[in-house]
Amino acid sequence: MIAPLYGLVLAGGRSRRMGVDKAAIPYGGRPQLARTFDLLSSCVTRCFVSVRKEQCDDPLRQSYPQIVDMLGDCGPASGLLAAHGAFPEAAWLVLACDLPLMNQPTLAALINARDARYTAVAFRSLHDGLAEPLCTIWEPAALDRLHQNVAVGVVRPRDVLAGDTICLLPPPASPALENINTPAEFAMIMDKFGNSLDLQCPA
Numbered sequence: 460m461i462a463p464l465y466g467l468v469l470a471g472g473r474s475r476r477m478g479v480d481k482a483a484i485p486y487g488g489r490p491q492l493a494r495t496f497d498l499l500s501s502c503v504t505r506c507f508v509s510v511r512k513e514q515c516d517d518p519l520r521q522s523y524p525q526i527v528d529m530l531g532d533c534g535p536a537s538g539l540l541a542a543h544g545a546f547p548e549a550a551w552l553v554l555a556c557d558l559p560l561m562n563q564p565t566l567a568a569l570i571n572a573r574d575a576r577y578t579a580v581a582f583r584s585l586h587d588g589l590a591e592p593l594c595t596i597w598e599p600a601a602l603d604r605l606h607q608n609v610a611v612g613v614v615r616p617r618d619v620l621a622g623d624t625i626c627l628l629p630p631p632a633s634p635a636l637e638n639i640n641t642p643a644e645f646a647m648i649m650d651k652f653g654n655s656l657d658l659q660c661p662a
């Protein structure tokens with residue numbers, strides 16, 4: 460039986476390279492967390508925001524249903540494992556909150572590729588051909604595997620996404636997976652796409 464699909468917006472980062480909270484950056488006039496949450500909510504039955512404990516009362520994050528990290532210092536893996544712990548029966552469509560060009564067709568491609576044979580559905584990275592871990596459907600079995608990895612100190616979600624139980628899709632034709640981590644990347648994306656950013660997500 461196929462697991463229910465829930466959505467998880469990863470917003471528990473520290474944004475050290477950006478220097479300001481990436482979730483709060485406005486694109487098309489709205490904070491990226493709000494845009495990501497609305498987009499993801501339109502694709503799943505339940506949606507949550509993944510935060511660290513010290514972020515729970517942050518004004519930007521407090522109005523969303525939250526799942527709070529249990530583990531410290533494991534980066535995005537902390538968020539994925541907290542979600543798995545809270546709803547072990549669910550599969551998770553996980554989306555980082557630093558992807559301002561993400562769009563509905565890209566998420567639909569992941570959902571349409573879901574199949575009982577696969578423990579995850581991900582896109583190949585344009586940069587190195589490996590799986591993109593933070594715009595990905597994680598089935599319970601892949602999250603169990605991540606849990607085992609983290610227990611032995613292997614915290615990169617990507618390390619779970621190899622092998623023949625993973626459905627790897629070609630990179631999307633649109634620049635949906637461009638993630639923005641630095642002020643220089645932000646300037647570049649506003650220069651190229653600033654005028655159309657309000658069209659990428661539902662209002």
Ligand SMILES: Nc1nc2c(ncn2[C@@H]2O[C@H](COP(=O)(O)OP(=O)(O)OP(=O)(O)O)[C@@H](O)[C@H]2O)c(=O)[nH]1
Pocket residue numbers: 469470471472473474475476477481509510511528532533534535537538539554555556557593640
């Ligand atoms: N829940 C949770 N999410 C995280 C954590 N670390 C990173 N994320 C999220 O994972 C995604 C990718 O994060 P990164 O860009 O690798 O890290 P970052 O902390 O946001 O940024 P840097 O400090 O510049 O590395 C973003 O959506 C982050 O909000 C964490 O410890 N817990």
